[in-house]
Each structure stands twice: as C-alpha cells, then as structure tokens.
Amino acid sequence: MTSLLITNVRPYGEGEPVNVLVENGVIASVNAGADAQADSTLDGKGAVLLPxxxxxxxxxxxxxxxxxxxxxxxxxxxxxxxxxxxxxxxxxxxxxxxxxxxxxxxxxxxxxxxxxxxxxxxxxxxxxxxxxxxxxxxxxxxxxxxxxxxxxxxxxxxxxxxxxxxxxxxxxxxxxxxxxxxxxxxxxxxxxxxxxxxxxxxxxxxxxxxxxxxxxxxxxxxxxxxxxxxxxxxxxxxxxxxxxxxxxxxxxxxxxxxxxxxxxxxxxxxxxxxxxxxxxxxxxxxxxxxxxxxxxxxxxxxxxxxxxxxxxxxxxxxxxxxxxxxxxxxxxxxxxxxxxxxxxxxxxxxxxxxxxxxxxxRLADQGRPIAEGEPANLTLVNEDDTWAVDEAGFASKSSNTPYRGHTFSTRVAATVLRGEVTFAGDRR
Structure with missing residues (x-):
C-alpha cells in the first residue's frame, strides 16, 4: 500500500483547511487527523483543492x-x-x-x-x-x-x-x-x-x-x-x-x-x-x-x-x-x-x-467529487501567488504564448494523478 497525506488544503476553496489522506490512489479521508501518517506528505499551505x-x-x-x-x-x-x-x-x-x-x-x-x-x-x-x-x-x-x-x-x-x-x-x-x-x-x-x-x-x-x-x-x-x-x-x-x-x-x-x-x-x-x-x-x-x-x-x-x-x-x-x-x-x-x-x-x-x-x-475516473472512495486526481491552487508569464520557464517544448509578460495572481501549486505527485511547484 502506498499513501500520500496532503495537508492544509481547502476543498473547492471552502471552509477551514483540512488534511486529505490518499491510499492506493484513492481518497481515504478528507478530514484526516493531525496524527495521520503516510509514506509521503504534500504541504498545501492553505491552497485550494480541486479535482x-x-x-x-x-x-x-x-x-x-x-x-x-x-x-x-x-x-x-x-x-x-x-x-x-x-x-x-x-x-x-x-x-x-x-x-x-x-x-x-x-x-x-x-x-x-x-x-x-x-x-x-x-x-x-x-x-x-x-x-x-x-x-x-x-x-x-x-x-x-x-x-x-x-x-x-x-x-x-x-x-x-x-x-x-x-x-x-x-x-x-x-x-x-x-x-x-x-x-x-x-x-x-x-x-x-x-x-x-x-x-x-x-x-x-x-x-x-x-x-x-x-x-x-x-x-x-x-x-x-x-x-x-x-x-x-x-x-x-x-x-x-x-x-x-x-x-x-x-x-x-x-x-x-x-x-x-x-x-x-x-x-x-x-x-x-x-x-x-x-x-x-x-x-x-x-x-x-x-x-x-x-x-x-x-x-x-x-x-x-x-x-x-x-x-x-x-x-x-x-x-x-x-x-x-x-x-x-x-x-x-x-x-x-x-x-x-x-x-x-x-x-x-x-x-x-x-x-x-x-x-x-465519459471519463469515469476524472472530474470526480473530492470525497472518500473517489480517485485521487487532484489539483492544488495558490489563489494569491502573483507571477509573470515567462515562456523560458515553461515545460512545453515551444514558446508561442500570447501572454508573454502578463501578470496573473493565481498559480497551480501541485498536481496529483492517482495518488502520485506529478508536479509540485513553489508553494510560497
């Protein structure tokens, strides 16, 4: 069994921060206690949690x-x-x-x-x-x-x-x-x-x-x-x-x-x-x-x-x-x-x-509610993280962005696919 504990996140940007426990790619708890343990931990630092x-x-x-x-x-x-x-x-x-x-x-x-x-x-x-x-x-x-x-x-x-x-x-x-x-x-x-x-x-x-x-x-x-x-x-x-x-x-x-x-x-x-x-x-x-x-x-x-x-x-x-x-x-x-x-x-x-x-x-395992028993396909979002678009920092092989120099105040903090962290950025 592999497990991931996502701490200090707010599902859909609502309510007080909670801890989300993931086991074997499935959400095991959306309100895990402070004593919950897992193989790895992802600190959400108050981020919004979305599917x-x-x-x-x-x-x-x-x-x-x-x-x-x-x-x-x-x-x-x-x-x-x-x-x-x-x-x-x-x-x-x-x-x-x-x-x-x-x-x-x-x-x-x-x-x-x-x-x-x-x-x-x-x-x-x-x-x-x-x-x-x-x-x-x-x-x-x-x-x-x-x-x-x-x-x-x-x-x-x-x-x-x-x-x-x-x-x-x-x-x-x-x-x-x-x-x-x-x-x-x-x-x-x-x-x-x-x-x-x-x-x-x-x-x-x-x-x-x-x-x-x-x-x-x-x-x-x-x-x-x-x-x-x-x-x-x-x-x-x-x-x-x-x-x-x-x-x-x-x-x-x-x-x-x-x-x-x-x-x-x-x-x-x-x-x-x-x-x-x-x-x-x-x-x-x-x-x-x-x-x-x-x-x-x-x-x-x-x-x-x-x-x-x-x-x-x-x-x-x-x-x-x-x-x-x-x-x-x-x-x-x-x-x-x-x-x-x-x-x-x-x-x-x-x-x-x-x-x-x-x-x-008709993807049965995507776009699911953030709830126990659902697939752990998740996105963490920092809603107050100002950044300027610089294609030099993009993962894409190309650079044809129309937003060069644009400033945005929301940024993806991390992405989780079936319980595995596929991206973890700077969560200031």
Whole structure:
C-alpha cells in the first residue's frame, strides 16, 4: 500500500483547511487527523483543492511534430497546468486515423505517466473529409478512443457529417467539430472586421463558423448523435448553441482561455503569435462568450494548446501557423476573469474545467467529487501567488504564448494523478 497525506488544503476553496489522506490512489479521508501518517506528505499551505483538470482539446504533435512538442513535454506542461487528463487531437503526421496510431499515443502517455493522454481519432481518413475512419475499431482498441475530430479542418461536407453522426451514435462516441466553412475563409488570417481591414489582413467572417454550427445542430437533432463544438468564438455561435439545446439536440461546446481574454485589438502588432484559428474576435464576442460560459450555454473551457516552432511563428502574420500555447496558463486566466472578478467561485471552476469535460468525454475516473472512495486526481491552487508569464520557464517544448509578460495572481501549486505527485511547484 502506498499513501500520500496532503495537508492544509481547502476543498473547492471552502471552509477551514483540512488534511486529505490518499491510499492506493484513492481518497481515504478528507478530514484526516493531525496524527495521520503516510509514506509521503504534500504541504498545501492553505491552497485550494480541486479535482484534477481535464482538457478536451490539445495538440501534442506526436507523431511527426516532435520539433514543436512531444508526449513527454506536453504531459509535463499539462501537469504544471493542473491537468490530470488531456485529449490529443488527430492532426498529426501521420494522421491518427487507425487503432495502431491511437494505441501508440495512449501507451506513450501512460509510459510518461504525468497525465492521461487520450488520443482523439480522426473523423475521416487523412483528414480529407471523404471517407470515415473505423470508429468502432478505434473505440475498442487499447486506447479506447471516445472522441473523434478532424480539428484543424472542418468536416464541411454535410453528407459525410450526417454519416459520421449516425456511425458515432451506433458506437457511442463523441464527434468534435471544427466549425469553419472553408470556402468563406480562403486567404483569411484574422477576424473580418475594422482592424483586419485597416491592417490589410484577409478577413475570417463570423458566418464561416456560425453556418457550420447551425447546420450541425440540425444534423445532431435529426440524426440523434452527440456533437461537440470546438473553440466557439462568436456571439452568434453562442445564440445558435443556446437555441440548439432548446431544440433538444445533444450538443456541447467549449471556449478557449484566449477567446475569453484577448481580442483582435492585438493585431496592430502584426505578431504571428496572435494568429489563431478561429481568430481573435471583437470585445463584444469576448463578453458574449464569458456570459455563455457562466450561464452554461458553453459547457467547458478547453485550451486548444497548439505548440509551434519559432520558425512557424517568426514570419509575416499571414504566413504564421495558427495556434497558441495554453496548458500552463489556462487556470490562471479563468481564475483572473471569473474568480478574482467576483463572477464565480471555485466550485464553478471545477465544473467547467474538470467535471463537465470528464462527463462529456465519459471519463469515469476524472472530474470526480473530492470525497472518500473517489480517485485521487487532484489539483492544488495558490489563489494569491502573483507571477509573470515567462515562456523560458515553461515545460512545453515551444514558446508561442500570447501572454508573454502578463501578470496573473493565481498559480497551480501541485498536481496529483492517482495518488502520485506529478508536479509540485513553489508553494510560497
């Protein structure tokens, strides 16, 4: 039997500090006495204790993109960000469109052992949008693939998407859609608005996202499959998702930290770091997304962690590869906006960053209550620990963070996966 005693922590940031005893990866007591003993001790120093965070949307670049990220560096970044499970998208080289690749990703993640890396299978072979992959074979593999997405590309053919929804329903897996009508975004690199027009950048219109959201709500409603909308970025998408849920469609949605914090005002720099897909929108969209996350229209926060090499970002804005780092700053941003801003409490943070993601992806051992008999997947958070973002200290192999120099006042102190400490930072 192995045991861990986590002292002086406040579950969900509530009440007086308690001691949490973990035995064999399971919470044995949430109020262990002062005389409790264990093989090892983790001093929480008054930290908030949350269930381990779950990220439904990351890019770890394995296989084929290890110059930007690896399973090990991505897992280390996830642990530093408080995550105990992440879902790695399929747009790798080769594409994850077979059980063999899915199992390679899963087993490598387990070998590293810092967080559970769940591979996301491609919806179509080679992300080409034509032929469906073998959902059933991948779901029954050792990797137990439970989510499929062509993220990076949209399944834009409605016939293919309909068939995917029907197949997904029969195999009880989740479809995650990257909502982008590609014929409306040719040559686009920034949000279609005043700033892009003034700067001479190709415009990415809201309708390119919203038209796919509307279409897939109807497909999910009529063909009874579970559809998840990746990185919602517009006020119009929020309105459509609310309407779709009223229609009884089995849909869910995510929003990224960068779409909750940043706007297209940053385009003035022409810095390729700020190029992302979907693009940074206007302040009105930012406010609508915050309200939608608070009221449950948008279900979860997902980072869309997208590491890139310096060569892929240090170029003209239009040529920069889209994507930003997110794993190591996500919790700090959500805490800054919602908890420090007085809009929500830590139980709400646990819901949108742990419980709902685990529920949507059907992870039985993640996002669980902090209670006796539950898996010890946990995150300790210092809610008064001011720090400035410096990518030189990141665990990620890449450095394309849009938050360079930003100061946050909340920081992950430690992460525990099945009773094993996977990250323990400076708990001042």
């Amino acid at each position: 381990g965070l779950v990220d439904m949307h990351v890019h770890l670049r394995y296989p084929g993109g290890e110059d930007a990220e690896t399973i090990e560096t991505g897992s280390r970044a996830a642990a530093r960000g408080g995550f105990t499970a992440v879902f790695a998208m399929a747009n790798t080289t080769p594409v994850n469109d077979s059980p063999v690749i899915s199992e390679a990703i899963w087993h490598k993640g387990q070998q590293v052992g810092l967080c559970d890396v769940h591979p996301v299978g491609a919806v179509t072979k080679g992300l080409e949008g034509e032929t469906l992959t073998e959902f059933g074979l991948m779901a029954r593999s050792d990797a137990k693939v439970r989510m499929f997405s062509d993220d990076g590309k949209c399944v834009d053919n409605p016939r293919v998407m309909r068939r995917a929804i029907e197949y997904a329903r029969g195999t009880d897996v989740l479809l995650a859609q990257h909502c982008e009508e590609p014929r409306l975004t040719e040559g686009a690199s920034a949000h279609e608005g005043e700033n892009a027009g003034r700067l001479g950048l190709g415009g990415w219109p809201r309708v390119a996202e919203e038209s796919i959201v509307a279409r897939d709500i109807l497909l999910a409603r009529d063909y009874h499959g579970r559809v998840h909308f990746c990185h919602a970025s517009t006020a119009g998408s929020v309105e459509l998702i609310a309407w779709g849920k009223q229609q009884g469609a089995d849909i869910t949605a995510e929003v990224t930290p960068h779409h909750l914090l940043l706007s297209d005002d940053l385009l003035d720099t022409y810095d390729g770091t700020y190029r992302v897909n979907p693009p940074l929108r206007e302040e009105t969209d930012v406010e609508a997304l915050r309200r939608a996350l608070l009221d449950g229209t948008v279900d979860v926060v997902a980072t869309d962690h997208a590491p890139h090499t310096p060569e892929d970002k240090a170029c003209e804005f239009e040529l920069a590869r889209p994507g930003m780092l997110g794993l190591e700053t996500s919790l700090a941003i959500i805490a800054e906006i919602f908890v420090k801003g007085g809009l929500a409490d830590w139980r709400w943070v646990a819901k949108v960053m742990s419980e709902r993601p685990a529920e949507i992806t």
